[in-house]
Amino acid sequence: MVKAISMTGVARVVKMKDVAELAGVSSAAVSRYLNGGYISADKAERIKHAIELTGYVRSSQARALRTGSTKLIGVIVPKINSESVSRITAGIGQVLGRRGYQMLLANTDNAADRELEYLDLFQNHPVDGIVLVATMITDEHRRAIESCRVPIVLIGQHVEGAACVYHDDYEAAFELGHALAGRLDGKIAYIGVTDEDRAAGFDRRRGFEAGLRAAGNPLDAALIRLGLFTLDSGYGAARELLSVAPDVSFIACATDTMAAGALRAIDEVRGMGEGIHRVSGFGDNAFLRALTGGIPTVHYGYLTSGVEATNMLLNTLDGEEGESGLKTLKLGHQLMNV
């Protein structure tokens, strides 16, 4: 139904001119019909009919060339294989679909340079806007974001002067640390991630430290380790901690994934089932929740952040001239199982 078969048997794509001829109007009229310009009811009807008959569909490529808009949004993520990112992209995709856009996904595999590379690629290429699920923000990032030719919204980090949707990691970590400090007796250790990831690295660690300190149970700097966001790195760091300081009674982690690794390590060293009450995380991972009954963690509305960021971006693109819609939005959090 979508193609017309010519007499030679070769499929030929129907173009606007064909529709116009069939309807007895100019192609300008067809274009107007499609885009909501002036068109008489009479011709509109004929055009509608001709389109149905031929199964015509617009060439989005010609349209893109002429209008400069592709209805494509570039989404840059650090890792596709992670629950938080999955949830965020689910939220992004939801809004995009509803508003007639499509998602061009770029996966950087946690390489900051690939992030910049994609930022560059997307600018000169076919996207109308960019959502960057950010991890590390270097000066180079800041420059790239600033000079970006298309609107861009960040998720996960708060960057001055840029549109972003983020969570208050410091505050959340503070609350978690404060709550845990009161409940625990022995030594507390911490497995974090690089400070270059301001939100998940710096803020969570500093917030957690401050929370513990405020509750009168400060964190021993010697009991801090760095992981790489992965389960295995959490496991490794925990094993090392437990061998260096066998009297550690609790291991707080910067992510649930690393917490799962730490949990495994504790189970191995101290016996099965021991880990469950001795780790905390960030992110409220569904798997972890189900399998452990719930470790202390922080719930973030990842899906919501995707939704909000995308709406923000699309408002700027589709919105009336003046108002840009771009701003910064801090979302709430929720302590779980404390």
Place this chain on the structure above:
Amino acid sequence: MVKAISMTGVARVVKMKDVAELAGVSSAAVSRYLNGGYISADKAERIKHAIELTGYVRSSQARALRTGSTKLIGVIVPKINSESVSRITAGIGQVLGRRGYQMLLANTDNAADRELEYLDLFQNHPVDGIVLVATMITDEHRRAIESCRVPIVLIGQHVEGAACVYHDDYEAAFELGHALAGRLDGKIAYIGVTDEDRAAGFDRRRGFEAGLRAAGNPLDAALIRLGLFTLDSGYGAARELLSVAPDVSFIACATDTMAAGALRAIDEVRGMGEGIHRVSGFGDNAFLRALTGGIPTVHYGYLTSGVEATNMLLNTLDGEEGESGLKTLKLGHQLMNV
């Protein structure tokens, strides 16, 4: 550096003509330089210089209109929030990036009609090819696939006449069932998914049944339940099974995610830690492996299937005329923890 600033201060994008003028050649020459046509060393040098100077980048939109190719591949997935799909898309993205393509991701959220919708959208739209991570394959799907204007490769299901990369779910399930039957004593139950998903539903269930039967420990049809791929549905089905048949000693599941739910259910009913030795799954989920030490499951090379499917697709697109590259490819599997 990417734009030239005109005297009025308005940013203007550099186009091929500008480069050509600066280099003192025709724009055809520039195009040839860019695309590897005949060009003298002398002019090539001048053009190269002019491009660097102006920071020129091709308009992929004009290029797409003229050539009919967008270097975009549509990827349709049933759910973005799942380890198997994440791994597959990671594989797809890897190959795409290496070979100069980008990924247009469409998430159907397990709705078969949205799958068809995207298939249609992609055809008339800007993709050069499609990778469909398939679940249910209806007649309508078959028709849509057959009449697809661009090359398409399926992942996860075996469809006659279509290019596909898949695993032998029947055989894997048979082996798993056979291996487990020998090791277990009591009653075995099964939580599957809809038969409409031929691979994960029909094949796994039938294979598992056959494996048990072959080992002389057939599956009681009354102990079969249907889940929805989710952890919660696995949990629900298991709770129901345990209440209806309290003497069930083992619950095999069609996915690791549902197995996690079943595990939780057993732990709740029979006491913490009981579940670990009483469930099996499919997919070798990393979280589950770490947290349980490993339940019996089947390991599939999900990343590999993404890689293989994409290579297959791109070979057809980039390859020499004759050979299509499209074929069917069955990947191996590996029993874990049995």
Place this chain on the structure above:
DNA sequence: CCCTACTATGAAAACGATTACACACATATG
């Protein structure tokens, strides 16, 4: 009745690349 303002319309000019075609020159082939 005259002047705006709005609705309708088609012809033709963009948008920015690729490429068919025509031509020119060099080198090899017989």
Place this chain on the structure above:
DNA sequence: CATATGTGTGTAATCGTTTTCATAGTAGGG
């Protein structure tokens, strides 16, 4: 020496839309 064959180049057509412009009819306001 005549004739292929392979390089190198520019002009102009082309891809399929959207949009400017010119033109007209129609209605409303004074």
